Amino acid sequence: MTRKRRKKNVSRRKFLVRGGLGTLGVLALGTFVFRNPIRRSVFEMAETLVPPYDGTGTEANLWFEILKDNTIVLHSSKVEMGQGTFTGLAQIAADELDVDINQIKVVHANTDSGVVDGMSTGGSLSIASLWQPLREMAATMREMIKGMAAEKMGISIGDLTTKNGVVSGGGKTLTYAEVATNVTEWKVPDTPKLRDRSSYQFVGKPISRIDLAAKVYGDPIFGMDAEMPNMLHASVIRPQHVGATMKSADISVAEKMPGVVKIVKQDNWVGIIADSYTQALTAKRAIQVDWDIPKMWTEEGIREMLQVGKGDKMICQKEGSTLDTDDSNVVTLEFSSPIGAHAQIEPNGAVAHVKDGKATIIISTQVVQITQKQVAKALGLDMENVNIIPTYLGGGFGRRLNTSHAVQAAILSKEVGRPVKYFFSRKEEFQHDSFRPPTHHIMKGKLNENGLLASLEHHYASGDVAINSVLLPGAVNTILGTDIGAARGGNIMYRNIPNHRAIQWHTTLPFATSWWRSLGLLANTFAIESFMDEMAIKAGKDPVEFRLAQLNDDEMGKRIKAVITKAAEKSGFQEKPVNGRAMGFAACVDAGSPCAHVVEISIEEGEIKVHKVTCVLDCGIAVNPDQVKAQCEGSVIMGISAAMHEKMTLKDGQLYPTIFGPYEMALMRNAPKEIDVVLIEGADVPLPVGEPPLGPIGAAVANAVKRLTGKRLTDLPLSL
Amino acid sequence: MKISFNINGEPKSIDIEDENSPLLWVVRDMLDLKGTKFGCGKAACGACTLHVDGAAIRSCSYPIKMAAGKNITTIEGLGTRENPHPVQQAWTEHVVPQCGYCQPGFMMATAALLNKIPNPTDEDIDNNIVNVCRCATYYRMRKAIHRAAELTTVSKPQNQ
Ligand code: FES
Ligand code: FES
Numbered sequence: 044m045t046r047k048r049r050k051k052n053v054s055r056r057k058f059l060v061r062g063g064l065g066t067l068g069v070l071a072l073g074t075f076v077f078r079n080p081i082r083r084s085v086f087e088m089a090e091t092l093v094p095p096y097d098g099t100g101t102e103a104n105l106w107f108e109i110l111k112d113n114t115i116v117l118h119s120s121k122v123e124m125g126q127g128t129f130t131g132l133a134q135i136a137a138d139e140l141d142v143d144i145n146q147i148k149v150v151h152a153n154t155d156s157g158v159v160d161g162m163s164t165g166g167s168l169s170i171a172s173l174w175q176p177l178r179e180m181a182a183t184m185r186e187m188i189k190g191m192a193a194e195k196m197g198i199s200i201g202d203l204t205t206k207n208g209v210v211s212g213g214g215k216t217l218t219y220a221e222v223a224t225n226v227t228e229w230k231v232p233d234t235p236k237l238r239d240r241s242s243y244q245f246v247g248k249p250i251s252r253i254d255l256a257a258k259v260y261g262d263p264i265f266g267m268d269a270e271m272p273n274m275l276h277a278s279v280i281r282p283q284h285v286g287a288t289m290k291s292a293d294i295s296v297a298e299k300m301p302g303v304v305k306i307v308k309q310d311n312w313v314g315i316i317a318d319s320y321t322q323a324l325t326a327k328r329a330i331q332v333d334w335d336i337p338k339m340w341t342e343e344g345i346r347e348m349l350q351v352g353k354g355d356k357m358i359c360q361k362e363g364s365t366l367d368t369d370d371s372n373v374v375t376l377e378f379s380s381p382i383g384a385h386a387q388i389e390p391n392g393a394v395a396h397v398k399d400g401k402a403t404i405i406i407s408t409q410v411v412q413i414t415q416k417q418v419a420k421a422l423g424l425d426m427e428n429v430n431i432i433p434t435y436l437g438g439g440f441g442r443r444l445n446t447s448h449a450v451q452a453a454i455l456s457k458e459v460g461r462p463v464k465y466f467f468s469r470k471e472e473f474q475h476d477s478f479r480p481p482t483h484h485i486m487k488g489k490l491n492e493n494g495l496l497a498s499l500e501h502h503y504a505s506g507d508v509a510i511n512s513v514l515l516p517g518a519v520n521t522i523l524g525t526d527i528g529a530a531r532g533g534n535i536m537y538r539n540i541p542n543h544r545a546i547q548w549h550t551t552l553p554f555a556t557s558w559w560r561s562l563g564l565l566a567n568t569f570a571i572e573s574f575m576d577e578m579a580i581k582a583g584k585d586p587v588e589f590r591l592a593q594l595n596d597d598e599m600g601k602r603i604k605a606v607i608t609k610a611a612e613k614s615g616f617q618e619k620p621v622n623g624r625a626m627g628f629a630a631c632v633d634a635g636s637p638c639a640h641v642v643e644i645s646i647e648e649g650e651i652k653v654h655k656v657t658c659v660l661d662c663g664i665a666v667n668p669d670q671v672k673a674q675c676e677g678s679v680i681m682g683i684s685a686a687m688h689e690k691m692t693l694k695d696g697q698l699y700p701t702i703f704g705p706y707e708m709a710l711m712r713n714a715p716k717e718i719d720v721v722l723i724e725g726a727d728v729p730l731p732v733g734e735p736p737l738g739p740i741g742a743a744v745a746n747a748v749k750r751l752t753g754k755r756l757t758d759l760p761l762s763l
Numbered sequence: 764m765k766i767s768f769n770i771n772g773e774p775k776s777i778d779i780e781d782e783n784s785p786l787l788w789v790v791r792d793m794l795d796l797k798g799t800k801f802g803c804g805k806a807a808c809g810a811c812t813l814h815v816d817g818a819a820i821r822s823c824s825y826p827i828k829m830a831a832g833k834n835i836t837t838i839e840g841l842g843t844r845e846n847p848h849p850v851q852q853a854w855t856e857h858v859v860p861q862c863g864y865c866q867p868g869f870m871m872a873t874a875a876l877l878n879k880i881p882n883p884t885d886e887d888i889d890n891n892i893v894n895v896c897r898c899a900t901y902y903r904m905r906k907a908i909h910r911a912a913e914l915t916t917v918s919k920p921q922n923q
Contacts, residue, residue, distance in 0.1 A: 125860075258866055702807050703802075708897075
C-alpha cells in the first residue's frame with residue numbers, strides 16, 4: 044500500500060533523477076526530504092486544540108526540478124486556494140536556494156509524482172508546517188549543486204559562492220542548470236546550516252503574488268476549466284431532502300433527448316452524460332425520481348437535538364471549582380449560531396478519465412491523497428493506478444476537505460470509456476455542503492469583590508466538525524473524547540480567572556457538517572467575548588482593562604496582552620459612542636496566533652453598518668506581510684458575512700436557501716471601507732494566519748451594538 | 764441554427780441546436796474561452812459577467828440568440844499582459860485576487876461601470892458592483908476600482 048511505498052521514497056538520502064516531465068521536463072532533478080512538522084501527541088493536541096491536519100505518518104514532501112533555462116520548479120504538496128501559499132513557498136525556497144524569486148515557478152504536485160501531502164491543505168498551516176522542511180531541503184539542494192559545481196569546475200567548494208541561480212568561483216561561473224546537466228549521481232550532504240534571518244532577501248518582504256497575472260488575465264487554471272480530449276459532460280441528480288434515498292428513477296424521456304450519451308443509475312444518484320453541459324442539464328430536468336424521505340426535518344427539530352445538556356459531554360477545560368447554580372450572583376447568557384454554508388464560488392466537480400485500469404482525475408481539492416484513496420477503493424484499483432491532478436481552487440474554506448464526488452466522476456467516465464467532466468449545480472452546492480454546524484452556548488460567570496471574574500464557564504453544543512470527517516481517524520476522536528474542531532476557540536484564554544471551564548456537548552446531526560474556515564472559533568469566540576464585555580459592563584470596567592487583568596503572564600498570555608493593547612491603542616478605542624458611532628472590542632487566540640479586533644459601527648436605516656476594523660494579529664514571522672494582510676482583510680469581511688448575514692435553515696426536510704442572494708452574504712456595500720491590519724511578530728516561526736481573524740468579529744460587532752443601543756445581541760447572524 | 768457575433772474583436776459563427784443555450788457555455792465550451800466563470804447559473808453571483816455591446820451581462824442567463832450580431836468582450840479580450848486594461852493594471856497594483864475565481868467577473872463589471880461612470884463614488888461602487896467574492900477581497904477591490912478610474916481619466920490611452 045501507499046504507506047510502504049511512501050516510506051521507501053522518503054529516505055533522507057534518496058535522491059531522484061527523472062527525465063521527461065512532458066512539456067515541463069527538459070532536465071529534471073529532485074530530492075525528497077522527510078519531515079513531520081506538526082505531529083504532536085494527541086494529548087498535546089487536546090491541550091493546544093490544534094487539529095492534527097497532517098495526521099500520523101504524514102510527511103511534507105517537496106520536489107524541485109531544474110529546467111534548462113535555469114527555472115526552478117517547486118512541486119507544491121499544498122494546494123493554492125487563494126491563501127497565497129505558492130508565493131510564500133517560493134519566497135522561502137528562493138532564500139535558501141540563492142535564486143531570484145522570478146526564477147521559481149510553483150506548480151501543484153500530483154499523486155503520480157509521489158510528493159503530495161498525505162493529509163490535506165487546511166488549518167492555515169501550509170506555510171507554518173513547511174517552514175522548516177522546505178528551508179532544509181532548499182539549502183540541501185543548493186549545497187548539492189555547489190558540490191557538483193566544485194567537481195565540474197575543479198575548484199574547491201569553499202571557494203564557490205551562489206547567487207541568482209549561478210555558482211561562481213575562480214573567475215568562472217555555471218548556472219544551476221549547467222551544473223545539473225548530464226549529472227546522474229548526486230552527493231547529498233547533511234542538512235546545512237540555515238540562513239540567518241538578517242540575510243533573507245525574500246522572506247518577510249511584501250512580494251506580489253506569483254499567481255497574480257494568471258488571475259488578472261483569466262487564465263484557465265481552475266478545476267472547472269480543465270478539459271481532456273474527447274470529453275463528455277455530465278450532471279448528477281442528488282436527493283434534495285435530508286436523509287432521502289432514491290426509490291426509482293424514470294429516465295425513459297431523458298434517454299432519448301438530444302446529445303444524451305448515457306444515463307447511469309447508482310445507489311442514491313443518477314448521472315446524465317451528454318455531449319454538452321446544457322444538454323446534460325436539460326435531460327436532467329426530464330428525469331422523474333421517486334424518493335423515500337424517512338423524516339421531514341425542520342429547524343426546530345435540529346435545535347431540539349442541539350442543546351447544551353444533550354449528546355456526548357466532554358470537559359475540555361477545568362480549573363478550580365464549578366459554579367453553584369443556586370448562587371444569585373451568577374450571570375448567565377445564552378448564545379447561538381446558525382448552519383453556515385461554504386459558498387465558495389467555484390462549484391465542486393471533477394474531470395475524470397478511467398480507462399484500461401487507470402484513472403486520471405483533475406480536481407479542485409484540499410485532500411489530494413484522500414481523494415486518490417477514495418477513487419481507488421471505489422473502482423477497485425491500486426492507488427498507483429489513480430492519478431489525482433490538483434488544480435488551483437476557486438476557494439476552499441474547508442469545503443474541499445471532502446471531495447469524494449471524484450468517485451462519481453470516475454464512475455461516469457468508466458461507464459462511457461471517455462473522459463467526463465461534471466460539477467455541482469449551485470443548488471446542489473447549497474444542499475450538499477458539509478456545513479458549519481449550528482451551535483448553542485451557555486455562558487456563566489461571577490464577579491469577585493474587585494470586579495474581576497471569579498468564575499467563567501463556557502458550555503456549548505455543536506454538530507460534527509472533526510468527528511466523522513475523512514481527515515481524522517476515528518481513534519483520535521475516541522482518545523480525545525471530544526470534537527477537536529468544534530472545540531477551536533472554545534476554551535477560556537483568561538487563565539487568571541481562578542475558576543474556569545469549557546464543556547462541550549456533541550451531537551451528530553442528520554445532515555453533513557464539517558470543517559468551515561476557523562471551525563468552532565467563529566461561534567465560540569462570539570459567545571465568550573460577548574459575555575466578557577457584558578461582565579466588564581456589569582463590573583463597571585473598561586473592556587480592555589477588564590480583559591488584560593484576567594490574562595496571565597505566561598508566554599501566550601503575554602502575546603495575547605500584546606495584541607489587545609495594540610488594538611486598543613491603534614484604534615483609539617473608547618467605550619462611549621461618539622456622533623452615533625460606537626466601538627466594539629473582542630479578541631481570541633487560535634492555533635497559536637492571538638488576534639484582537641476593534642470595530643466601529645453605526646446604525647443606518649435599521650441596519651448595522653461596520654465602518655472600520657482594526658485587526659491586530661500576532662502571526663510570528665510574516666513570510667509575506669502583504670499576503671498576511673490580505674488574509675486578515677478577507678477573514679474580517681468573511682467574518683462579517685458569516686456573523687451578520689449568513690444563515691441556512693431546514694424547512695420541510697430541505698436545506699434552504701439554495702442560491703446566492705437569498706443566502707445573504709456580505710457584498711461590496713457591506714465591507715468596511717477601512718481595515719487597519721497591524722502585524723506583530725511574537726514568535727520566531729510563521730504561525731497560522733488565515734483563520735484567527737475570523738474569530739473576534741461577531742463579538743466585536745455585537746459589543747459595539749450593545750454600547751450604542753444598550754441591546755445585547757446573542758444570536759448569529761446579528762440582527763437588531 | 765447559425766448565430767454570428769463578434770467576440771474580442773473577431774467575427775465568429777457558431778452552429779447550435781438550442782438557441783436558448785446560455786452564452787456562458789458557448790463562450791466556455793464552444794469557443795474555449797475559460798476566463799468567464801460559472802458560479803451559479805442563475806444570475807446571482809456575477810462570476811460569468813462579460814460585455815455585450817459594452818454593457819455588463821451575466822452570461823449564464825443570457826440566451827445565445829440574443830447575442831446575434833453583437834460585440835462580445837470577455838476577460839481575454841479586455842486586456843493582455845502586454846497591454847493591460849486599466850482595470851487589470853489597478854488590480855495588479857493592489858494585488859486584489861485571492862483564489863481568483865470571481866475576479867474576471869468583477870473586473871468586467873468594473874470596466875463596464877467605468878464606461879458608464881468614469882469616476883465612481885463609493886456609493887456608485889456599492890450600487891453597481893454587486894458580484895459575490897467569497898474570499899471577500901472587497902476592501903482591495905474598492906481601492907483598485909478608484910485606481911482604475913484614475914488610470915482611465917488621467918491618461919488615455921495609457922499603454923503606448
Ligand atoms: S454564474 Fe452567472 S451570475 Fe452566477
Ligand atoms: S477571490 Fe476568491 S472568490 Fe473572489
